[in-house]
Amino acid sequence: MTFISEILLALFLLAALRLAGASRLKHCIAVTACQGTVTALYPLFVHNWAEFSHDTNMQMILLALLTLGVKGFLLPALLVRAMHTAQVKRELEPLVSYPVSILLVVLFACGAFTLCVKYPVAPAGTSVLAAPSALIAIFTGLFIIVARKKAITQSIGFLFFENGITLFGACMKLEYGFLVEFGILLDVFVLVFVMGIAVFHISREFEHIDADRLHLLGDTMEPAKQGETAK
Amino acid sequence: MIQLLLVFIPIFSAVAVWRIKNRQNRMRMLLALTSLMHLVLSAVMTFRSEWNADFSWLQHWLYADELGKCFLFLTSLLFCMVAIHTVFWIKAEQDAQETREHPEGLLKLHIFVSGLLAFEGMMTLVILSVDFGLLWVAVEATTLVSAPLILFHRSARSLEAMWKYLLICSVGIGLALFGTMLLAAAMPPGEGDLRFTHVTGVRHLLKPVWFKASFIFILAGYGTKMGLAPFHTWLPDAHSESPGTVSALLSGALLNCSLLGIIRFYEAAPDEMKSFCANLMVALGILSLVFAAFFTVRQLDFKRLLAYSSVEHMGLLSILWSIPSIRDAAAIHMYAHSLIKMALFLTAGNLLLACGTRRTDLLGGLSGKLQRNSILFFAGVLMICGVPPSPIFATELRLIMALPPIAGAAVLILLLIIFAAMTHTVLHLICGPDKKVLPDESLSIQAEKLVWIPGVMLVLALALGMIQLHSIL
Numbered sequence: 001m002t003f004i005s006e007i008l009l010a011l012f013l014l015a016a017l018r019l020a021g022a023s024r025l026k027h028c029i030a031v032t033a034c035q036g037t038v039t040a041l042y043p044l045f046v047h048n049w050a051e052f053s054h055d056t057n058m059q060m061i062l063l064a065l066l067t068l069g070v071k072g073f074l075l076p077a078l079l080v081r082a083m084h085t086a087q088v089k090r091e092l093e094p095l096v097s098y099p100v101s102i103l104l105v106v107l108f109a110c111g112a113f114t115l116c117v118k119y120p121v122a123p124a125g126t127s128v129l130a131a132p133s134a135l136i137a138i139f140t141g142l143f144i145i146v147a148r149k150k151a152i153t154q155s156i157g158f159l160f161f162e163n164g165i166t167l168f169g170a171c172m173k174l175e176y177g178f179l180v181e182f183g184i185l186l187d188v189f190v191l192v193f194v195m196g197i198a199v200f201h202i203s204r205e206f207e208h209i210d211a212d213r214l215h216l217l218g219d220t221m222e223p224a225k226q227g228e229t230a231k
Numbered sequence: 232m233i234q235l236l237l238v239f240i241p242i243f244s245a246v247a248v249w250r251i252k253n254r255q256n257r258m259r260m261l262l263a264l265t266s267l268m269h270l271v272l273s274a275v276m277t278f279r280s281e282w283n284a285d286f287s288w289l290q291h292w293l294y295a296d297e298l299g300k301c302f303l304f305l306t307s308l309l310f311c312m313v314a315i316h317t318v319f320w321i322k323a324e325q326d327a328q329e330t331r332e333h334p335e336g337l338l339k340l341h342i343f344v345s346g347l348l349a350f351e352g353m354m355t356l357v358i359l360s361v362d363f364g365l366l367w368v369a370v371e372a373t374t375l376v377s378a379p380l381i382l383f384h385r386s387a388r389s390l391e392a393m394w395k396y397l398l399i400c401s402v403g404i405g406l407a408l409f410g411t412m413l414l415a416a417a418m419p420p421g422e423g424d425l426r427f428t429h430v431t432g433v434r435h436l437l438k439p440v441w442f443k444a445s446f447i448f449i450l451a452g453y454g455t456k457m458g459l460a461p462f463h464t465w466l467p468d469a470h471s472e473s474p475g476t477v478s479a480l481l482s483g484a485l486l487n488c489s490l491l492g493i494i495r496f497y498e499a500a501p502d503e504m505k506s507f508c509a510n511l512m513v514a515l516g517i518l519s520l521v522f523a524a525f526f527t528v529r530q531l532d533f534k535r536l537l538a539y540s541s542v543e544h545m546g547l548l549s550i551l552w553s554i555p556s557i558r559d560a561a562a563i564h565m566y567a568h569s570l571i572k573m574a575l576f577l578t579a580g581n582l583l584l585a586c587g588t589r590r591t592d593l594l595g596g597l598s599g600k601l602q603r604n605s606i607l608f609f610a611g612v613l614m615i616c617g618v619p620p621s622p623i624f625a626t627e628l629r630l631i632m633a634l635p636p637i638a639g640a641a642v643l644i645l646l647l648i649i650f651a652a653m654t655h656t657v658l659h660l661i662c663g664p665d666k667k668v669l670p671d672e673s674l675s676i677q678a679e680k681l682v683w684i685p686g687v688m689l690v691l692a693l694a695l696g697m698i699q700l701h702s703i704l
Contacts, residue, residue, distance in 0.1 A: 119440065121416055138409065145402060151394065158401060165409050174415045174423065179292070183368035184408070190375045191401055198378075198394050205387045211398075214391045217468045219526055219535065 002127070005045040008038045009129040012167065013109070016140040019160060020101040024090045028156050029079045032163075035137070036071025039163045040064050043170045046126065059178045063185075067166075070185055075159060075192045082152055082196040086203035095212065096147040108139040122171050130171030137164025151202055151209040155195040162188055234293035234359050237272050237303075241265055241352035245345045252341035259318040262344050266307075266314035269351060273307035276300065291426070293359040301562055302358045302491050306484045309573055310351045313483075316577055316684040317347070317476045320584075323677040324474070327584055330671065336385040343383055349376040350480065357488040363411050363425040366492055367404070370456060373485060374400045380477045381469050392465075392472035399465040403455025407492070410448030414496070417441035430499045437501050446508050449496045450515065457489035458545045459515045460522035467526070470538035471589065475580015478534065482541045483573035487565060490545070494552055509553035516553070517638070519546025520645040527652040532589045534579050536656055537572065540615055543649055544568045550630060550642075557633050560626040563699060567622035568615070570692040574685035575611040578604050581678040581685075585670040591656050595663035600675045603682045605661040611689055612657045614696070616650040622696040625703055 015035040022028045044064050049057055083089070094101070112135035116122075122131045141161025145154050166184075203209045244265040251257045277300040295303055321340065328334045337343075353376055356369035374397065381393040415425060419436040422429070430437075455462035470478045493512070500508045523543035530536045548568070551561035579589075581604045586594055598605040614621035627646060631639040670678075 121441070123420075142402070145398070154398060158398070158405070161402070161405055162408075165405060165412065168409065169412050169415075172412060172416055174412060177364070180362065180364035180368060183365065183372075187368055187371040187375065191371070191397070194375055194378055195397060198390070198397060201382075201390055202394060205390055211394070214394065216388045216391050217395075217472070219467070219530070 002045075005042060006127055006129060008042050008045065009127060009133045011035075012038050012042075012133045013129070013136060016105050016109075016136050016160075017102060019140060019144060019156070020105040021098050023094075023098060025083050025088060025150070025152060025156075026080070028091075028153060029076050029083070032079070032156050032159050033072055033076035035160060035163050036075065037068060039071055039166050039170070040067035042167060046130075046170065046173065063178060063181050066182070067185060070189050071159075071163065075189065078192055078196045079152065079156065079159075082155075082199045085200045086152060086209050088150060088152065088203070088209055091148055091150050091153050094148050096143075101143070101147060104143060105136070105140055108143070109136050112136045112139065123173055126171055126173070131168065134164050134168035134171055137161070137167060140164070149210045149212045151195075151199045151211050154211055155192060155199065158195070159188070159192060232289070233272055233276050234289060234295065237269060237276065237355045238293065238352055238359065240268060240272070241348045241355070245348035245352065248341050248345040248348065252339075255340055258340060258344045259321065262314050262347065263318050265348055266311040266351065269355070270307045270311040273303050277304045290361070292361060292365060293356075294361045295359055296427075298491070298494065299358050302487060303355065305566055305569055306351075306354050306358060306487065309483045309569055310354075310480065312684050312688060313476050313479050313573065313577070314347070316681065320476060320577075320580065320681055323584060323674070323681065326677065327587075327671075327674050330674065331587060338379065338383045338385060342379060346376055346380045347477075347480075350380065350485075354484055354488050358491060361426050361428070363414060363427070363430070363495070366495065367408050367411050370407070370453065370489060370492055371401070371404045373488060374404060374456070377477070377481065377485065380480075381473045383474045383477060384472070386472075389472040392468040396465045396469040399462075400456050403452050403462060405452070406448050406455070407452025410445045410450075410452055410496075413441050413445035413448060414499075417445055427495055427499065434499055434501045437499075439501070439504060442501065442504060443507060446496055446500065446504075446511070450493060450508075450511055453489045453492040453496075454515060454549075457486050457493065457549075458519075458542050459549060460519040460542060460546065463519065463522065463542050463545075466542060467535045467538040470541065470576075471532055471534040475576050475578075475583065478537070478580070479573040479576035482537070482576060483569040486541060486545055487569060490548055490552070490565070493549070497552070512549045512553035513638070516546040516548075516550035517641065517645075519543065519549070520642060520649075524645045524648040524652070527649050527656075530652065530656060531592050533582070533591050533656065533660060534576075534589050536591075536653060537575050537579060540575075540649070540653065541568075541572060543646075544572070544615075547627070547630065547642075550634070551626065554630075554633050557626075557629050560629045563622055563695065564626035567626065567692050567695055570688045570695070571611055571615045571621070571623070574607065574688035574692070575615060577685040577688075578608045578611060578682070581681045582608065584681075585675040585678040586668055587671070588668050590668075591660050593668045594660055596661075596665040597670065598661045599665075600670045600672070601678060603679050603686075607682055607685050607689060609657055609661055611685070612653050614689065614692060616653055617646065618650075620693060620696040620700050622692060622699045624696070625699040628703075 015031050019031045112132040116131045141157050144157030353372040360366045360369050378393050378397045382389050417437045458466040497508050519542050523539045526539045617623040617627045631643055
């Protein structure tokens with residue numbers, strides 16, 4: 001079990017590096033699907049089955065299946081659909097280039113491991129890879145949100161960030177109870193769903209989905225000149 | 232049981248709206264009736280405590296303590312007022328679209344009404360939840376159901392505002408989830424229960440380092456949703472691009488719900504860490520005042536002006552709640568801000584309906600054709616700036632006196648700058664010479680009919696102010 005959980009965590013780490021270097025949206029979505037699958041399966045391999053009641057164990061399995069369905073399949077499918085409707089295939093000119101992005105993720109990894117060695121957060125018996133992997137995913141997700149232009153890539157970044165937080169909860173062996181965990185999953189699903197709809201509307205209204213070109217709003221409005229009328 | 236009704240009645244109504252989506256009158260009626268029912272139930276919950284504690288299993292999830300009751304009644308009252316205003320305003324807005332040169336198109340009514348009702352349900356869930364995990368779920372849900380409401384005027388600008396709102400708030404709330412997990416890490420071994428009462432009960436056993444880290448993330452996360460600087464960037468865009476009724480709800484009710492999240496964490500802080508948390512809240516509060524003072528000066532959009540005023544008041548509330556000796560002033564400030572700001576946003580919506588623009592450099596002399604709205608708007612701006620007998624005068628005075636002299640002086644100067652900037656802009660808007668855009672004749676008549684609800688809210692705030700003044704004199 002420990003061996004499998006370590007493999008899953010290694011996959012989680014590699015996903016961060018792959019996302020930082022991927023320009024094709026199809027690959028970014030595939031990486032997120034892979035990461036979502038790991039997020040769903042990891043708790044099953046670190047759960048102490050003998051310690052909990054049958055009902056709790058069944059809830060655990062049900063939640064893992066739901067997470068797998070939503071994060072492994074449904075959300076990636078929604079993102080693929082949004083990609084097709086917006087007719088965008090790749091992130092051509094990211095704000096931070098791909099080699100620099102990979103380098104930064106490596107630096108995040110160094111920082112996360114140093115932090116977790118200094119302040120061990122995970123309970124005894126948890127893999128040493130767990131907490132740093134989660135932190136790296138959180139940093140990488142936030143980084144992708146600010147370093148990429150396309151609205152759809154930002155959605156992918158958010159999903160990555162959220163998966164990192166979920167893994168952090170799993171490595172801490174936090175158990176909120178079925179209702180709250182289901183609520184969190186539902187919120188994430190609806191959020192990505194609404195983001196997908198928003199991407200569609202943005203592509204239709206602006207004829208692009210570059211978030212950095214969404215600058216109609218702001219406080220730097222020019223005062224009206226003579227003869228100018230309202231919008 | 233009443234807790235369940237408070238959460239689920241608006242949600243059932245939101246679903247029911249889709250069944251009657253072709254009947255506009257019924258939808259409007261359902262909105263008003265649901266909000267009235269919610270207000271009655273909230274009043275019962277607030278004033279009859281035995282109704283609050285009927286099922287023990289329910290209290291594990293939903294319960295209104297004294298703080299919760301304070302927020303619940305306010306939210307329900309404000310929503311009811313806005314719902315009644317919306318019933319009449321929406322008809323006027325639909326008529327206005329037909330008379331405009333370049334109509335933007337409106338969101339379908341059933342989506343709008345359904346979103347409003349679901350928004351009320353989720354805000355109630357935030358207030359009644361007794362668990363930090365459930366609180367997070369509910370706060371995130373308020374973002375999701377309110378995002379489509381910003382898109383009421385289907386323009387490129389509102390789409391941009393919605394995207395920024397969705398992304399920035401979701402990332403912020405994500406940080407709050409991380410903070411909640413760090414709180415769980417701060418709990419003593421074997422104590423995984425994150426109910427408020429439980430965490431408060433074992434707060435002396437919380438691990439200090441993890442609790443500090445948790446509070447920083449919570450303040451950044453819920454602070455983003457609350458509009459505390461420097462995390463407030465979504466707020467002016469979303470408030471200015473939403474219709475008046477939605478801005479009123481976002482500013483008057485939603486920001487308070489996020490504030491409640493921060494207060495819940497602050498209350499769970501161990502005694503030796505209260506000062507750390509309070510210092511952070513004061514620092515962000517003063518920073519919010521600085522940002523608000525900077526951006527209200529020469530602001531050319533009257534709804535953005537109100538939005539920055541919300542940033543200012545969220546900053547003030549953050550400082551007020553962090554000082555235990557003036558907690559009652561914090562609650563009164565929150566009530567006063569919500570009532571006055573809601574009246575201001577509804578009036579701003581009326582002005583926008585008649586004029587078709589929010590730009591203050593294109594508008595002037597509104598008191599001619601929009602006399603009632605102009606009086607309300609000016610009175611509201613004076614009250615929100617703390618001119619007596621506004622209740623805000625008394626609360627700001629108590630705040631300045633409670634702060635150390637230098638911090639108190641800094642707050643006073645910032646408040647004076649905001650007062651000067653807001654009154655200057657609004658005086659030009661109302662009493663200045665006529666400018667390029669004149670209000671439409673027929674729409675002005677409609678806008679003048681929509682002053683009753685904002686008027687009632689200002690009268691309520693005024694009454695609160697008189698009571699306050701009476702108590703300090």
